[in-house]
Amino acid sequence: MQPINILLVEDDKLDVIDIKRSLDKLNIFYKLTNARNGEEAITLLDEQISTGHEALPDVMLIDINMPKVNGLEVLEYMHRKEELKQIKRFVLTTSGDRTDKITAEKLGVSGYIIKPLKLNSPSAMDAFNLMIDLLNFKKN
DSSP, X not given: OOOEEEEEEOOOXXXXXXXXXXXXXXXXXXXXXXXXXXXXXXXXHHHHHHHOSSOOOSEEEEOSSOSSSOHHHHHHHHHHXXXXXXXXXXXXXXXXXXXXXXXXXXXXXXXXXXXXXXXXXXXXXXXXXXXXHHHHHHHO
């Protein structure tokens, strides 16, 4: 059984721990790679595309507010790359800014989740959709 390959683009160590806990509660087999900023994420994706040694992520969780290259810039990069269009992308942020949400939606995100990540909250529909996607990957 293959793990669900998740790329978390997050610079806050406490948020990384919180996300791991939330994922562990789902009882799914996953591999989590953490890029500490958008620049690291883009470099990692470029290496995966060019070498083919590692599988591309199934799912990405991307914070918006990060140093160097922010989450929206990562989404813009991914939007331009045909090889990356099949990756499920979820924005995970403290920003409730409507402009950020509209921009992210135009760049093909599957959901816009306001931190903290609560996968079992039906009121947070995008988080619930992430949980469903993860469980569907588990079945495949």
